[in-house]
Amino acid sequence: MNHAVQAVADAHRHEWAAVLAATVRVTRDLDLAEECVQDAYAAALADWSRGGVPSKPGAWLTVAARHNAMDALRRARTLRSKLHLLVEPEQHAEAHDDRLRLVFLCCHPALAFEAQVALTLRVVCGVATPDVAKAFLVSEPTMAARITRAKKKIAAAGIPFRMPGAAELPARVDAALTVIHLLFTTGHTAPTGPELTRTGIAEHALDLARLLHALLPAEREVRGLLALLLANHARRATRTAEDGRLLLLEEQDRSAWDADAIAEAHELVVGALRGGGPGRFALQAAIASLHASAPSYADTDWPQILVLYNELLKVWPSPVVALNRAVALSMTEGAEPALAEIEALERDGRLAGYRYLPAAKADLLRRLGKAPEAAAEYERALALTDNEAERAFLCGRLAPLVP
Secondary structure: OOHHHHHHHHHHHHHHHHHHHHHHHHHOOHHHHHHHHHHHHHHHHHHHHHHOOOOOHHHHHHHHHHHHHHHHHHHOOOHHHHHHHHHOOOOHHHHHHHHHHHHHHHOOOOOOHHHHHHHHHHHHOOOOHHHHHHHHOOOHHHHHHHHHHHHHHHHHHOOOOOOOOOOOHHHHHHHHHHHHHHHHHHHHOOOEEOOOOOHHHHHHHHHHHHHHHHHOOOOHHHHHHHHHHHHHHOOHHHOEOOOOOEOOHHHOOHHHOOHHHHHHHHHHHHHHHOOOOOOHHHHHHHHHHHHHHOOOOOOOOHHHHHHHHHHHHHHOOOHHHHHHHHHHHHHHHOHHHHHHHHHHHHHHOOOOOOOHHHHHHHHHHHHOOOHHHHHHHHHHHHHHOEEHHHHHHHHHHHHHHOO
């Protein structure tokens, strides 16, 4: 990959949301802004290849996208009414908050919850539609149609591009937390591609979580989300071997984990759990913090983790949470009762396309010495996995089970 191509790829990871937010400020139209920003990135690829990468790629892209917007608005004969916005000097603080404005625009209660999350992932974070579809366990055409409908609804309703007032914030915060968490998940374990992680996306989510925490420092679930991301991101350097092979938690070098991030997460968890019944992000953060603070895998406090999963299921009765709880159950009560829980989830059917269900079942069957059944489940997991690092891991587990 040449220098210009790499620079455009880096700018997409780090600057997409800021450039798009600045352009939405001009156009007040998501579709138009997205087209203008995409054209700016295409122009950057050609211009930077010829003349070199500018010192501030984000500023270059913002100016180019705004020029594209100006041309589009002129063609639409609305330039006069928008001109003051095009020449308005950019205030650093406003540019800083524009990304959150864009998140809250996409998380407007006029949209269905899943549409809010999908739209934010696609428009704000630049996550490709196939990856958004995988995050929701639906087909790509279904997700593309859902995103298009959401954009049209925002345009038809004339939803403004501004920070919500204090009275409006609670209705938007849960969707914002969910989308930031899904964004982090997409970066923490990429749904597709050759590498396990997309560090830029994960860091982008962490940045958004910090922005939201700065806006709402007393909100316990915001603290919980930030803690959850910090505790998981602290392990990023150890989740794969030098050859890209996925390393399980018990194989990772804990001395290489980010101790400062783990300590910050722990402090946030304490605040998130204090003052009443905890929410789903506070509970997930507490689980992640227990994993991160255990001196070794053998010393992990599995009984406490199982208690936290029991509480999490009460506030967030998700089949994915039930699957994770089954793994914790296997560490406290053995593989047999955990296998029964997973087979119940299979009969439920909601995780039919979820690769971690057959992978977890295969691991339990392997531990129980049922090699043929375990091999069949690893095959099922492989058929559902598009990430090459995960495929390599599953193949490694499958190989010794095949005669």
